[in-house]
Structures are given as structure tokens and as C-alpha cells.
Amino acid sequence: MAEHGVEIRGSVEPGLEEIRDLFERNFTEHGDVGAGFALFVDGRQVVDLTGGVADGSGRAYDDDTLQLVFSSTKGATAICAHLLAQRGELDLSAPVVEYWPEFAAHGKEHVPVSWLLSHKSGLIDVDRDMTLDEALDWDAVTSALADSVPVWEPGTQHGYHAVTYGWLVGEVVRRVSGRPFGRFFAEEVAAPLGLDFWIGLPDEQQHRVAPLIPMGGGDHLPMMMSEEGGGSDEPPKGLVELLNMFLGEGNLVARALCAPGGAFTDEQVWNEPRLRAAEIPAANGVTNATGLARMYAATVGEVDGVRLLDDDTVERAIEVQVEGPDSVLIFPIPFGLGFMRHSDASPLVGGRSFGHYGAGGSVGFADPDRHLAGAYVMNQMHFGLAGDPRTAALLDAVDRLVR
Numbered sequence: 001m002a003e004h005g006v007e008i009r010g011s012v013e014p015g016l017e018e019i020r021d022l023f024e025r026n027f028t029e030h031g032d033v034g035a036g037f038a039l040f041v042d043g044r045q046v047v048d049l050t051g052g053v054a055d056g057s058g059r060a061y062d063d064d065t066l067q068l069v070f071s072s073t074k075g076a077t078a079i080c081a082h083l084l085a086q087r088g089e090l091d092l093s094a095p096v097v098e099y100w101p102e103f104a105a106h107g108k109e110h111v112p113v114s115w116l117l118s119h120k121s122g123l124i125d126v127d128r129d130m131t132l133d134e135a136l137d138w139d140a141v142t143s144a145l146a147d148s149v150p151v152w153e154p155g156t157q158h159g160y161h162a163v164t165y166g167w168l169v170g171e172v173v174r175r176v177s178g179r180p181f182g183r184f185f186a187e188e189v190a191a192p193l194g195l196d197f198w199i200g201l202p203d204e205q206q207h208r209v210a211p212l213i214p215m216g217g218g219d220h221l222p223m224m225m226s227e228e229g230g231g232s233d234e235p236p237k238g239l240v241e242l243l244n245m246f247l248g249e250g251n252l253v254a255r256a257l258c259a260p261g262g263a264f265t266d267e268q269v270w271n272e273p274r275l276r277a278a279e280i281p282a283a284n285g286v287t288n289a290t291g292l293a294r295m296y297a298a299t300v301g302e303v304d305g306v307r308l309l310d311d312d313t314v315e316r317a318i319e320v321q322v323e324g325p326d327s328v329l330i331f332p333i334p335f336g337l338g339f340m341r342h343s344d345a346s347p348l349v350g351g352r353s354f355g356h357y358g359a360g361g362s363v364g365f366a367d368p369d370r371h372l373a374g375a376y377v378m379n380q381m382h383f384g385l386a387g388d389p390r391t392a393a394l395l396d397a398v399d400r401l402v403r
Contacts, residue, residue, distance in 0.1 A: 034061030078338025122150025130261030166282025
């Protein structure tokens with residue numbers, strides 16, 4: 001738990017002071033250790049807050065701090081696919097095999113690209129064991145996915161592709177653009193906006209990262225499947241062990257989270273520099289709150305003259321593709337083409353807001369009608385997608401205060 005009197009850095013514009021108060025309460029009441037929150041309205045940053053410490057040395061968690069944001073990365077990956085579609089280079093309704101011929105194996109020849117973005121392909125995992133070294137090798141993973149049999153008949157169900165989503169969508173982006181996925185993101189998204197945001201972190205940036213503090217046990221275990229949190233002083237159990245306790249051996253959520261082939265069974269690997277250096281476009285984006293929020297702001301309007309997605313592209317991207325209980329997560333999270341939509345199970349800022357949560361508590365979001373976008377990142381991981389009080393209070397305040 002953070003101590004009272006934690007140092008809060010940054011600024012909020014007049015009328016948004018409640019957001020700063022709530023951000024500080026996350027440290028004094030909800031166990032935050034180091035975190036950031038950013039908000040943009042009409043392309044202009046109106047909230048820029050950081051606070052707490054980045055690591056055990058007491059290093060300040062400030063604007064120079066970077067954070068691995070797990071599945072909040074998926075929004076960035078979706079943006080890359082939609083950029084190519086917007087340019088007419090990628091047809092989201094076309095079969096994946098038009099861009100990635102090897103994908104046709106085992107009856108997958110008719111799977112459209114849109115099913116990769118909406119978690120309908122059934123490829124939540126590969127169908128062989130893989131080592132961590134293999135999982136950090138792009139070609140090894142994408143080859144294994146192409147040669148795998150889907151867990152369900154594609155298109156008949158939807159279920160959260162927790163880690164494989166990034167390689168599935170990312171390989172299509174790579175095939176169409178002719179560039180490694182991390183480079184495409186760097187050149188087409190991060191560079192034009194001046195973002196501190198990488199999918200494949202360079203060695204010279206590693207020292208800026210705040211290590212993740214694992215989730216605890218305790219009262220929030222039943223909510224763990226959906227990616228964020230509660231906090232406890234009890235020694236943490238391994239994620240797979242907890243999932244097996246509650247859902248039984250062989251449950252799909254444990255398999256999806258540890259994909260490919262069980263390579264990520266030990267969640268401690270996410271703090272290793274070699275993992276941050278790899279390209280895992282579903283889960284290993286490294287950024288800060290301003291970087292994540294600024295990216296989303298450029299999907300719903302101009303930011304310093306740069307707009308990533310036009311209105312028509314956003315409308316297609318956020319149109320709900322799947323609803324009802326998720327075959328992996330169980331919770332009924334509505335997904336568009338790569339983005340979560342606001343719902344009770346995935347609370348954002350109401351209306352037609354969209355975005356993506358990440359394991360432990362991070363979130364990036366935007367509202368196309370109010371031209372606002374924001375993000376929260378942190379090093380202390382908690383359980384519970386709809387039950388994390390840190391993000392719930394902040395997002396509620398944004399919804400009330402920005403009209």
C-alpha cells in the first residue's frame with residue numbers, strides 16, 4: 001500500500017480538479033504504488049498526472065517512466081490494421097489467406113480478417129507446446145498459428161484471444177505493409193504523434209520501465225478472469241494455479257493467457273527485458289498514460305495536426321461484432337473490430353466510447369462524440385475488470401465532467 005502524502009505530479013485544467021483528487025485517492029485508499037492518468041479533449045491535453053514510485057529504489061513515477069500495459073496494447077494493434085484498411089491496402093472482409101496463404105491449413109481458408117479482430121477465429125492458442133524462446137520469435141509463433149487447428153469452428157463462437165490476437169492481426173499487417181509489425185507501428189503511429197510508445201522496446205529505453213508488481217490473492221479472485229483488479233497483502237499464487245482452482249484444469253482462459261503453447265505460464269517473465277524487447281502486439285506494448293491517451297485522441301480528432309483514423313473508419317471499427325458470454329472470459333464484453341465497447345463488463349465513459357483494458361488495471365479509451373480520449377497506467381496489478389475502483393472512479397468523473 002502507498003503511504004498517505006504520496007507525491008502527485010502534473011496538472012489538471014480548471015473544472016477537472018476532482019480527477020486529481022480521485023487519482024490521489026488511488027494511492028491513499030486503493031493501493032496504487034506508481035501510476036499515471038492522462039486526458040485529452042478536442043486534441044488538447046487537459047489532464048497530465050503521475051504519482052508514486054516506479055520501483056523499490058524509490059525512483060519517482062513521473063513523465064519519464066514507461067510501463068508495460070498488457071492488453072491495452074491491443075488497441076494500438078487494431079489501429080494499425082484500420083490504418084491499412086483506411087488506405088485501401090487491406091480488406092477486412094477478405095479471407096486472411098489473401099494476405100497470409102499459409103493460414104489456410106486445417107480448414108481456415110475462409111476465415112476473414114475481421115474475425116481475427118473480433119476474437120472469432122478460435123485460435124486462442126497453438127496446438128503444440130512452445131518454449132519461451134520460441135514465443136519471443138515472431139516467425140516461430142506465426143508459423144505455429146498458421147499450422148494449428150482452431151479450438152472451435154471459426155465464426156461459430158467468440159472468445160478472447162488474449163495473446164494470440166497480436167500475432168494474428170500483426171502478421172496480416174506485416175504481410176500487407178512489408179514491414180515488421182513493431183516498425184510499422186513506430187513509423188505510422190508513434191512517430192507522427194511523437195509518442196513514447198513501443199511494441200518491441202529498444203535497449204536504450206529499458207531503464208525507464210517501472211517493473212510490474214504482481215496481483216495478490218484475497219477477495220477478488222472470482223473476478224480475475226477478466227483482466228484487472230483488487231489487491232491484497234497475501235503472497236500471490238500463480239495465475240494458472242488460481243484459474244485451475246476456480247475453473248478446473250484445462251480451462252480456456254488459462255490456456256489463452258499462457259499462449260502460445262504454455263510459454264507464458266510463469267507470469268514473472270513479463271518483467272524481463274527480453275520480453276519487452278520482443279514484438280507481442282497483444283500484450284507487451286510499453287508506454288505511459290500520455291502516450292496511450294494521445295494515440296486514442298488521434299483516432300477521434302486531430303492532435304497537433306495529426307489524425308490517425310477518419311470518421312468512417314472509426315464507425316466501422318467500433319461497430320459491435322460480438323456480444324453475449326465470451327467463450328474464454330465468460331463475461332459478456334461487446335467487441336468491435338479490435339476494440340472493447342462500453343458495457344457493464346467493460347466500463348469506459350458511456351455512450352459510444354471504445355478502447356481496451358489491460359491485465360492489472362491499465363486502460364486506454366476514446367469517445368468519438370465528445371472528442372475525448374484518456375488512459376490510466378500503473379505498476380501495481382489488481383484483479384477485476386468491472387471491479388477495479390481505481391479506474392471506475394476516474395472514468396466516472398470523466399463522463400460527468402466532460403460534456
